[in-house]
Amino acid sequence: MSTQGPTTAQPAPSGNTNRIGLTVADYKGLPSTLCKGCGHDVITNAITSAFHEMGVEPHRVAKMSGIGCSSKTTAYFLSRGWGFNAVHGRMPSVATGAVMANRKLVAIGVSGDGDTASIGMGQFVHLVRRNVPIVYVIENNGVYGLTKGQFSATADQGSKLKTGEVNDLPPVDLCTMAINLGCGFVARSFSADRKQLVALLKAAIAYDGTAVLDVMSPCVTFNNHEGSTKSYDYGRDHQGPIHELGFVPSWESPDVQFDDNASIRVPLPDGASVLVRRVDDAHDPRDKAAALRILRETDSAKEFLTGLFYLEPGKPSLHGLLHTVDQPLGTLPMQRVRPPASALQEIVDSLR
Amino acid sequence: MSTQGPTTAQPAPSGNTNRIGLTVADYKGLPSTLCKGCGHDVITNAITSAFHEMGVEPHRVAKMSGIGCSSKTTAYFLSRGWGFNAVHGRMPSVATGAVMANRKLVAIGVSGDGDTASIGMGQFVHLVRRNVPIVYVIENNGVYGLTKGQFSATADQGSKLKTGEVNDLPPVDLCTMAINLGCGFVARSFSADRKQLVALLKAAIAYDGTAVLDVMSPCVTFNNHEGSTKSYDYGRDHQGPIHELGFVPSWESPDVQFDDNASIRVPLPDGASVLVRRVDDAHDPRDKAAALRILRETDSAKEFLTGLFYLEPGKPSLHGLLHTVDQPLGTLPMQRVRPPASALQEIVDSLR
Amino acid sequence: MPEPAQEPIVNRLSIQVATVNGSGSQTANNTLLRSIFQMGVPVSGKNLFPSNIAGLPTWFTIRANADGYIARRREIDVMVCMNPATVEQDVMGVPPGATVLCDDTILKEHPRKDVTFLALPFQAIVRDCCPKVDLRKLVVNMVYVGVLAEMLGIEVAEVEKALQKAFRSKPKALELNQAAVLAGVKHAREHVTHRPRFQVRRMDKTAGKVLVDGNTACAVGALFGGATVLAWYPITPSSSLAEAFNDLADRYRRDADGKATFAVVQAEDELASIGMVVGAGWGGARAFTTTSGPGISLMAEFVGLAYYAEVPGVIMNVQRTGPSTGLPTRTMQGDVLKAALLSHGDCKHPCLYPADIGEAYEMAAQSFDLAERLQTIVFVMTDLDLGMNLWMADPWQYPTKAHDRGKVLDEAGLKAMKDWGRYKDVDGDGIPYRSLPGTPGGLGAYFTRGSGHDEHARYTEDGGAYVRNMDRLARKLDTARGLVPAPVADGKGRKVGILAYGTTHHAVVESRDQLRSEVGLEADYLRLRAFPFHPSVRDWLAAHERVYVVEQNRDAQMLQLLRMEWPELAARCISVLHYDGLPVDARSVTDQVAKHEKQSPAMAKGGAR
Amino acid sequence: MPEPAQEPIVNRLSIQVATVNGSGSQTANNTLLRSIFQMGVPVSGKNLFPSNIAGLPTWFTIRANADGYIARRREIDVMVCMNPATVEQDVMGVPPGATVLCDDTILKEHPRKDVTFLALPFQAIVRDCCPKVDLRKLVVNMVYVGVLAEMLGIEVAEVEKALQKAFRSKPKALELNQAAVLAGVKHAREHVTHRPRFQVRRMDKTAGKVLVDGNTACAVGALFGGATVLAWYPITPSSSLAEAFNDLADRYRRDADGKATFAVVQAEDELASIGMVVGAGWGGARAFTTTSGPGISLMAEFVGLAYYAEVPGVIMNVQRTGPSTGLPTRTMQGDVLKAALLSHGDCKHPCLYPADIGEAYEMAAQSFDLAERLQTIVFVMTDLDLGMNLWMADPWQYPTKAHDRGKVLDEAGLKAMKDWGRYKDVDGDGIPYRSLPGTPGGLGAYFTRGSGHDEHARYTEDGGAYVRNMDRLARKLDTARGLVPAPVADGKGRKVGILAYGTTHHAVVESRDQLRSEVGLEADYLRLRAFPFHPSVRDWLAAHERVYVVEQNRDAQMLQLLRMEWPELAARCISVLHYDGLPVDARSVTDQVAKHEKQSPAMAKGGAR
């Protein structure tokens, strides 16, 4: 979703305060109740930073989630935003409704692999199709953490539970699926790679439409052992970034990061840009075919590639399709939502 | 699903009777109550022929469907099989349960684009992941026929309803999705192309695992006008078969159709083979990357390619994963499903 | 013009047309209905159609009644047979004395001697009057309209007017159809001597009224009720409600620049549509969905979330015959118990039961006020009979009251309220104050969840906090009793009462007259309009010795709700049920009540309470 | 060994350990429980845990009771404080006279003078006895086990035995834990002079019994009940039932070649798991799913399909606190009304209410017989308290009766039956005969659907056929009354009755004794075991003047079902409710009943009915 709106561009934040004068503390949530070391907590942290750095007004943030350890984390950042921990697997529809009611909201959805790829598969697909403006983060640990570690639909074929049980079903690759469904912002990351994650989150916040971030986020209690393909060790040993990524928000000049010759610059409609350092093999995120190809190839090579696979700025988001007035529908005054008496008369006359 | 089992290979059918001595009439169902000219009726016909030609014992056939005009059609073929018209969009789970109960059943699922790609998206994905042995036919007309013609999730972007309403959401490509989910039999066809359809259905019946057939099947009442991309005219004008296909059942010799030099021959584990005529550009259905590429390219070129996109024989089906006894679980005698008293004693002792 | 042989029965007749769906008879039948209506005669129409798109039997029944009875009537006086598949049952189904007009390509004669069977050359007539071969299949229906007009005394000028309305924007079609009507009139005038005893004559009982279906009425209610978000999934018989709202909003709820003050999404299923409603309600919209039976089941989980997290939203349930897929094109009051109790765990939901077009409009609008006031899901429980049939009604009144947006605190409100807590019962009515996401000022942020929470919306598993919250929710539902539409009582002081709700009303109105005239029973009448029950329902039950509870389902669902509430009073209730999927008719009610009254010892004794 | 100062209270005590989850205290607590059990003293354990994986407050309560009372008891005699976050509430929560053992790194002293507060150096002790630094966090729990053993008179040999059971396959861990227990014993012997009044002494009331949780009991029932298909989706508190079945079947239901006579699929959600059950039931399997609250809501649509299309299946609902997500790790009898009425339209479903380990086993097995006999979904309504806590129980009996596969026709049966119709009521009990897909011979094929069908399973929209079918389905449910487990009555002829079901039973047993001894009230007791109600329930209600219906939910859900059934009798019922998410205790029941009895004018008058 766009971070434009009431917030006008301001100079870059100095020191600890951001462009709207808030410190990172203003973006914090309640203390986490997750297991110590859980990947999800690291993502929570990155989200906090990203919103802070982007200078999003906290009260405009709608934190949507389903049910699971991952889904709990919306309570652990941005206490000054509104949170909605809905039902298991059906957050996408709730988020869709929320942004329909209020197009000024900056929505972030936090879900788990179970919540999205098992029970939530259908709603995820249709959220993406509608290009609902939301930063959609899947905290992917390959298991159901909250119900004690059963396999989810993203568990890799052949990966092992602590009990020795082996998963013999193929995983759902949410990135490939999202790209094929027309999603214009599709990324994969790793909760241990904070730098990449924050850059991706910032770009996602600036993006107007559905931004899918599939983040491997180890479950230290149930899926961090040997034989797991979603453990910290596995992630560290197999991670391969597909490019080096930079994000320049709308109120900064793009040349502060890389100069244009040394990088691919993808401008977003709001004035921000995503930068990719021009090195050999750096993946150009505008290349859909390449994105799908490398996703397919990693899949068979059992690599764990991260980065921004696909970026297509400028697709109309749900708001564009619905063509609603600029103000939030939810708080329009009565005169604007109750047609005049003449309208009723016209309707009645047509029925005579 | 495999057509092995009690039916042993027999000589090719002579005249009107098939290898088990039945005529096509033995494979018919009740008269259709669909609109005259509905594409679904043509598919019903092709299904009838395919089962007849394959010599499947009618009583072994489980006809599974959801709700919709398409889902009704299971009543219009194979009255001597068992039909289950379940609830809207959730046939995949019912079919999964049915084959779990009885692995000897030959399951065919008939669904609509609404039934599968809208409400049924999640269950479809997970059926495919589990490789449930079933011939899964989507009678795809881009609309909800039974509820009077609203767009479904396979409607093409820009296609028009009779009312003039334009669809502005991208379609779900079920073939691409199925391939990406690991499906080993993925085809697209057109209800007007009976020959191709019957060949595909026969191969699907012989295939042991989930066989997805996405068949464009015009709704003459609500989506057969100009501006529709699911009309007979559109289909005829845009159809491009990706290859010429033949199917040779297990009890016939493959060289009766094409000779091996002139064709690519993909053997199925049960002894049948799928043949593709070797001509320039003929798509080799074993090439997954090519399948995905041509699907992607058609998509942007607005072509309507048909054929067997992907075939990977030999993947373990759900039965393989469950490793159940050869007999149907549902009719095992009590002795086999109630452990002996000693087992209870052992359990009780462990709790003392 | 030939006159009927017997003393005519004027403006008291039922006409039924048997045809196949998809044959275009709907326009003809509506033209007939409208013509009678325009003659000032009260009418009602019931369309009995199959659950497919074309080719299966369909019956359309028009009842004209000078007394204004608009319930279904079982007896058919004039039957038009256009469907070979049902002709036998159609002819056999009419009572002695009826007139049967039959397409002579279907059947030329019939052995029944107690009815007037006329085989008419409809196909030949249309061949002569309609040059367009491919349209004859449709236009033939207008031939029977013309024949009936002539035979029953329906004024041709009114038929013409009705035709003009139907084909306003299609002059070619208008011409063809006019010609067919006139050909029918001419044929009847010249070749048919029989005139049925049942005749239509101009009167003045429809002046100012409209003809409209209940789904449109609900859509208009939602339009003026300020609905801003609609998320729906198609399902018969509710789809036309959503479609009507979409069309109306498209026309009446766009700014000059074309931007909409509403948003409609066709969801991927009912879990998604209710999820969107819950999200939108939380976000501040007046949000609703439309559905029927299976959709209600699928919405169960979300409705429980909305109850517990206190999110407003409206579900318009156009009930059809269940359980399961059931008979999708038949009516029933079959979800009454299920909707009120929807979702696992302890929870109940307000329900409104509109009986007619006026209430469909009013309750649809009011449901948004109630949902926002009570911060919960409110059901508008209409049914296929109300929703999809055409009803005669008074025009709607423009709302005089402002929308009630409930206890919503904006930035200033939050500042003014000390120590605001999202789930605090400040006013003692169980209804807390809420804030909307996006409210600036830093005071309103809170966390919504379906898991345990305390007064300040903080997560808790504390048993005490849980009980306090659940008790407050129960209190809130008690508050609802005084906010929902009160029941409507007619008559008082009698020993016997009849209680009904929704579309059953129309049969009860007529049945009370039948009971009075046929068995001398004077019965008071209470029409329930909402759950939870208004306290006056209790008093009314207590004031009667025997209460017949009339409803359209097998399990006496409303009576079950009454029993749950007041078992001691419910014991005096006797269930009168009708559940074959057709709208209940007065005769069914009258016969059951009369039979029971005969057996009732109290009645025999004639004793007062 | 020091002796308690006061006259000891033997084998009547409650110990509570307050800790955080994920800290490994579960094994220590179970060791304690088991040690007491092995000493022949009746025990029960209640684990109160949070809805997360690690780090939040958890309480484990062990009750030892010579009289065999195993319901929860609110008063704690010996408290062990291991959680700094709750220490204050934990100390304040115990009654005067209690003993509190507190980790001295948490709190060294407490102002309460009416309890014995002992700060003990648990961490120092574990430091000395456990060389493995990283394991001390876990092993420290065994220190309090040792301390308690010494202070309460729990025999160390029994503790050793329990440890051996717990660490059977882990000799290293066994050694460390043994050392910690002994260090605890030693410390208490040498440094703690106080001995609580509450003591444990060997007796002989547990001989032959087992300690097991209800989920395992249900799994064992399903195993011997011949379940062949399980489709499930994880949800607390039901997951361990499915997992136990999977493990058991893996061990006891494989052929020599490793092939399974069962199939388990972890579905993608509850719509899918119930869909698979319905498909499998239709296909001939004895199929079941396990779930809790939210899952029940999601299963609504399919359950209605199974009702109407008549497909067998079992849902084991391990109830938790609702509505919505509610308190996922707390107990409740909160879906009683909702499960019985699940799905839109007219439909009801048989439900079984196991009270204890024996019934969990029996009813789980029987549910498959009932489902196949009745061709419908049967609910086994257990709860978190029964399902996840350890209960003392008699060992299960091996089944003596063969599985009842119901009215299934094979090839020969189909031939023998003339003009078989899938939905014909041949026997007058409402139960039709079915065939299974795959049956050879060409006679059994039929079409199953959730839409209208006639006796021969042909599609129909005919109102008459619909009504016949629905009436037969109602008759079938009437038949069920005689097939489901009958209620269990205890005592008769008294004026006052208590009615309860499921796990509420244990509190009622104790409460009846309390009522007798405290207020002299003798009350008869009826324990319901199933819905639809056995006819004897009616007689029993009629035979009592006042009936207290005790249940664990806010809305008196079972009473609501009784009211729906017999409003005239339900009027004499008084609701006694407990719904804070903890298992009901006898005191709560006794106080509510006693209070009401005091107010009851009938009681005052002492009048008979």
Ligand SMILES: Cc1ncc(C[n+]2csc(CCOP(=O)(O)OP(=O)(O)O)c2C)c(N)n1
């Ligand atoms: C309808 C429903 N079914 C099941 C559950 C139980 N449940 C809670 S969380 C969860 C899975 C969570 O897995 P995931 O989304 O991967 O999150 P994680 O805990 O791994 O972060 C399940 C099955 C539920 N709450 N609701």
Ligand SMILES: Cc1ncc(C[n+]2csc(CCOP(=O)(O)OP(=O)(O)O)c2C)c(N)n1
């Ligand atoms: C739960 C539920 N929601 C909605 C419906 C109404 N409904 C019946 S068929 C249908 C759509 C059918 O579309 P499709 O699957 O494409 O089949 P088609 O009729 O086009 O062949 C819908 C929405 C239903 N029966 N059940």
Ligand code: SF4
């Ligand atoms: S169980 Fe796993 S996912 Fe859940 S909080 Fe613990 S480490 Fe994280």
Ligand code: SF4
């Ligand atoms: S409405 Fe469309 S899909 Fe349905 S039967 Fe008619 S033509 Fe076929």
Ligand SMILES: [Mg+2]
């Ligand atoms: Mg997970």
Ligand SMILES: [Mg+2]
């Ligand atoms: Mg369709």
